Amino acid sequence: MTETTRAPSMEVGPPTADAPWPVATLAGKIRGWIERLGTAWVEGEITQWGVSGGNVYGKLKDLNEDATVSFTIWSSVKARIPADLKQGDRVIAAIKPNFWVKGGSLTMQVFDMRHVGLGDLLERLERLRQQLTAEGLFAPERKKRLPFLPHTIGLVTGKDSDAEKDVLRNAQLRWPQVRFRTVYAAVQGDRTVAEVTAAIRKLDADPEVEVIIVARGGGDFQNLLGFSDEVLVRAAAAAATPIVSAIGHEADRPLLDDVADLRASTPTDAAKRVVPDVAEELARVQQARARIGMRVTHMIAAEIDRIGHLRTRPSLASSSWIVDSRAEELTRFVARGAELIERSVDREARRVAELRGQLRALSPQGTLDRGYAIVQLATGHVVTSPDEMPPGTDLRLTVSGGAVAATAGAPIPSPAGHTESAATKTALS
Template sequence: MTTFQPELVPGQPPPPDSIRPKDSTPQAPTSVSRLNETIRGFIQTWGSVWVEGEITSWNERGGNVFGRLKDTVTDATISFRIWSSTRDRLPGDLKVGDHVVACVKSDFFVKTGDFSFGVSAMRHVGLGDQLEKLERLRAKLRAEGLFDASRKRALPFLPHTIGLITGENSDAEKDVHRNAELRWPQVRFRTKYAAVQGDRCVPETIAALKALDAAPDVDVIIIARGGGDPQTLLGFSDERLIRAVAATSTPVVSAIGHENDHPLLDDVADLRASTPTDAAKRVVPDVAEQRALVAQLRSRLTSRLTQRVSHDIAQLDQLRSRPALRTPESLLTARAHEVELLVGRGRTRVERVLDGQARRTAELRATLRALSPASTLARGYAIAHLSDGVIVRDAAQAPASARVVITVGRGSFAARSEGEIAEAGGPAPPTGPTGPAGPAGAPN
């Protein structure tokens, strides 16, 4: 490696770049650049080594990968980088939690003084110990039904109070508050702080969860934390916390890390949000959107009512344009003519029947009159009957001195019988002051 050697000026101290680190003194220190170049030259003599460990961080930027590899026994870690030119030669399914062996070569950046390892080869050894434990726990809890969709509770449309569990003064807390208040300015929070990593994470989160679940005014609980490597997110996959969330009566929203982070809390929560910001947007409705929706529904309702009224008006106009409704008296006129015709026909029919019956009555009256005893009496005949009303039909019925009532055409008179009159050639009937009495039934 060729380095720039500055020109020495007699009588002046040599510049720092000309002094090797091992020759430096307080009066003649070496420069940072010369130190970094010396370190880099030393590190480059190491060459490539194969190392085994668990991937705990995997971030892709511009086609390059920057991550961390952890020792599964001592938890010691190293940083590594994979350039885009090397990425295509590696397995495509590498991810956080994989147990791998990698061929790495140390590199030291002179400008920044950063130390990392470049990866030239990497292959799977198996799942990392932690990932394997998590997968076994995930399978166990799924078999118990803790992840079933039927257990998921619906979030309220507009919660009165939102319970928030997060780290104190964390970016996650600020993101949730800011985005929720932008969407609904009157939203209220009840915040419980808890450690979001380390040994205190699980007990403090469980205590905060129970306190918020017992609060009657809290309608939904958000557990939020910013991004981090899987090692720092292990607390949110702890079985104690998972079962505590499953036992709550208040809906719980998991907002841990970023989109690619997936602790077990996401599976048991009633709703998984990809980030704390996403949690605020999904828990609190947007007041502007709701107002726009109300305006849209109101416009649709007005349009529908206007359309309905216009349709009904058109139907009324159509009905009114019909002849029967435009000139309703025409119906009465037509019916009046028909009624008048029927009345005339009925009157004629009745008169004809009455005339026929009158003639029939006259005929019967004439026949009755002809057969009536009164008519016979009117022609000069008389009817004789005894005092007991028996009509005299035989002369023997009226012996001499018998009282007889004689009925003539106009009235009746009393008479006394002189006895039976002899037949022709016999003795003449006696005469009296009233003159001769004719036989009963004889003409006067």
């Protein structure tokens, strides 16, 4: 062994600027430390699988974290492991770290590799399903309603995939004016979660996109595990835009089917359920117009019949009878009113005449007209007794034709034994 390849003594002192280690010494120490780790069982997803010279060179990625290691499977070990191992499989492997001193690289030498048990994967998936269900991510009330006629549809699918062709062809056959905004992403392998999640977020941030379709043309259970990843499922649940899951797998539903606002059995089914058929919609419009026309015709006919019934009523058929009957009644009322008024006027006229006669009979002028006179003192006081006018008193005598002055004289005896003034007697004679 040469100086550069010989394993350095572990008793070399610590390196300093004056006494640095040779590179071989450092490499040897690293190799010694790594070899102490021994063999360990690890779990991950095969993201790279290449065969060269009978040996396998690949990469193994952590299922949850962003961590990857390279591994090597020598041909002797390859003959003992399952022959159907390939990229995208989830496996457990017995590996031993190996540091190559000459190349300065670290690889993991595989001594055994197996598929992860399906039961383990299903158990993990079920635990995640229960957790997300408890959080309410699968609740029906949180699912958003799809627009009736989306003008722009977001599509997340593999580039040049059959799923893309099925969605576009069926959607355009149903409604030629529909527009798609497609974001390509890996739908299988270790890049699935990151790229599909980024595509959903990108389309959700686009204000013109009204619904998002995530389409894939089916596949086996392990190839669809990316669509049950917690990161991807939570990104779909957080999207404000309605999401349609069209993974196309019936037996084992990915969690994306449960969190999506609508689950389609296939990409073709997704196109049919998101985009209405123009022919069917036109037929519905024609049916609606026909129903409306029938209802309007029925309403008009009913109103015509009702107006006909109204016109046959006596009040509308011949309106003159109302005037004639009311005219006769009015004539009777007028004649009766005139008669009553005439009677009332005559009665009141007689009453007035009677009152006038009574008034005239009782008035002072009527008394004067019958030859009586009114005797007043100069003060205007009416004399009712001879004692009020001693002889020589100036008097005023009012008769029917006027008034004269007089002077009281001596009292004159009356036939009844009363006396009266001579002046009064003279004036009256």
